[in-house]
């Protein structure tokens with residue numbers, strides 16, 4: 001047994017209202033820069049729908065993740081090492097910008113500067129890639145709330161797996177939101193795909209990061225990640241991904257997306273797992289066995305034997321204690337209501353989801369029945385094969401059983417708690433029907449419904465004696481950035497050479513430039529290029545240094 | 554003059570090439586990238602880029618064979634001069650054609666695809682120019698010397714000179730009477746080596762061959778790496 005700790009997340013989909021606050025705050029913090037305009041480390045998809053980038057779940061097309069070869073060995077879907085190196089000059093299956101969307105802004109200045117004219121002026125959309133006028137045809141959530149419903153929902157890869165009739169009913173009846181971040185997988189195929197070895201998993205907390213100094217822009221990771229959660233920064237020529245907000249997590253704060261979530265539906269905590277079993281679990285022959293197999297990799301933090309082994313593995317005492325209080329472990333292993341997203345990709349994802357019961361509740365209520373009655377809800381669960389089939393394709397590689405079990409527990413909790421809330425005698429038969437005690441059902445209710453801040457987030461701070469400097473940068477390396485040529489502009493050897501700049505500093509410069517510049521889009525950041533080879537040492541060429549005061553911005 | 558061109562210049566080029574890379578690696582690891590533009594345009598790139606890259610790798614192999622391996626060795630291996638010559642010409646032409654057509658597609662793409670052109674820096678343009686001139690001169694020299702002028706055996710002049718530079722016994726006289734196209738090609742190549750460390754060509758030196766042997770998943774500790782300048786730790 002080799003015990004390792006992993007920072008993990010669970011999202012309770014029932015509570016997501018699809019407000020995109022998480023996406024926006026995340027973008028504001030991390031990807032509000034040139035080169036990553038099209039990037040959303042956190043995005044929220046409406047299901048059924050195409051997702052972002054479009055149809056990313058179609059691994060026949062995008063070739064992400066792992067699969068078992070004929071001899072039952074784990075191989076990268078996109079091909080092994082030799083194949084990767086041979087196709088290094090042009091990645092054959094990299095999504096195009098159109099598969100995400102072409103980012104744009106509006107030429108707002110015309111609204112105030114246009115001369116007096118008969119028709120009111122319009123702010124034209126400008127492409128952030130070319131700076132030219134553009135037509136907006138897609139975005140990261142174009143099919144939000146089933147906008148353009150059938151036409152887009154039909155393209156849903158998951159929906160295509162359930163039968164024709166089911167599909168039609170589904171389109172009429174169901175909709176829910178799926179917020180997604182990088183899964184910080186136990187067996188990350190992004191890292192395995194990187195020829196340079198720049199993507200690594202941190203031993204202390206399992207967060208998967210890209211070393212910006214080692215990345216050479218080969219783009220194999222973009223293909224390798226089945227969730228398409230690695231993005232290529234087209235300005236710096238490097239890969240970037242969700243960092244699990246490690247500068248925050250290291251000091252005990254939840255990630256930005258969690259902290260700002262309106263539905264308060266995200267849980268963060270530690271999970272202890274046996275690193276020796278990861279490969280074995282990923283090699284489970286049946287896709288439908290992967291959910292169970294992955295759960296078996298996790299270790300019970302209350303078990304004294306595990307605690308001892310963890311101690312021996314060098315995991316600090318307070319971390320082991322925090323793992324015992326982890327809401328993530330409770331939801332995954334104790335209550336067994338949380339499920340992994342697409343376990344069939346075999347990366348062992350570490351962001352799990354509690355499937356939504358609300359579509360079922362809605363149906364019961366719409367038909368005039370009591371939607372808080374276990375009998376009604378259970379009957380509905382039995383009758384509504386449709387959403388369960390769909391959810392099973394998402395969370396358990398098609399096996400309806402775990403999804404149903406999870407939904408039954410949620411339904412039972414609803415009914416059980418109603419009695420308590422109305423001051424009636426609680427009906428102990430309800431929890432028994434789903435194999436729980438009244439007490440643990442109440443505990444689950446506390447965690448899911450009351451969702452207190454310090455119960456949702458149990459994040460032990462990083463240990464100072466082993467901590468990286470806790471500064472904010474996607475790059476996970478310490479930087480001498482003051483006055484560095486990368487600051488908000490371009491260095492001499494390319495789009496951004498020199499040393500990477502903490503994201504907050506770059507954001508600050510880019511925002512200021514954007515808000516004070518005369519051009520709508522595009523060239524503004526790129527104008528600031530300078531080539532030292534053409535500089536004779538006289539004067540100060542434009543762009544050699546980033547703009548300093550507000551006066552020359 | 555001969556000494557300047559064929560003794561001083563090569564050593565300057567080597568020095569700049571090596572020190573330039575060291576310096577760039579220390580100062581600018583973050584800028585050390587291929588700066589791929591595949592995200593903007595894929596169709597032409599998928600055609601042009603492998604053509605060019607595989608072509609240029611063959612060209613490189615050809616140079617290793619032609620410049621580093623003395624004639625005496627191939628003779629000893631029983632390869633006659635004419636046989637060698639024809640092999641070199643045929644393989645060289647194939648590689649050259651691959652490279653040139655790949656490069657033509659890539660340059661066309663750079664110029665005509667809007668976002669790719671915008672992402673092209675002046676540094677890139679200079680690099681493209683020197684690289685293209687070098688390749689064209691090389692191909693021109695081979696073509697003219699072999700086809701038009703009926704064969705020129707550079708293995709008596711250019712190759713020994715090249716080796717002499719690396720053996721630290723530079724013999725400039727060897728290059729003095731070489732056809733001018735060969736001379737131009739060599740000079741242009743030296744220019745290329747001088748600017749190399751300061752362009753995107755640096756990606757060549759970090760070709761990821763280690764990928765073949767390393768374990769798939771990389772683990773790394775959060776523990777600080779050795780302190781960098783400017784930080785007390």
Ligand code: SF4
Nearest residue numbers: 182183184185190225
């Ligand atoms: S989800 Fe994250 S950790 Fe997993 S393969 Fe994709 S980028 Fe890597």
Ligand code: SF4
Nearest residue numbers: 016019020022261263
């Ligand atoms: S902020 Fe919370 S409720 Fe809003 S979309 Fe994101 S996950 Fe859903």
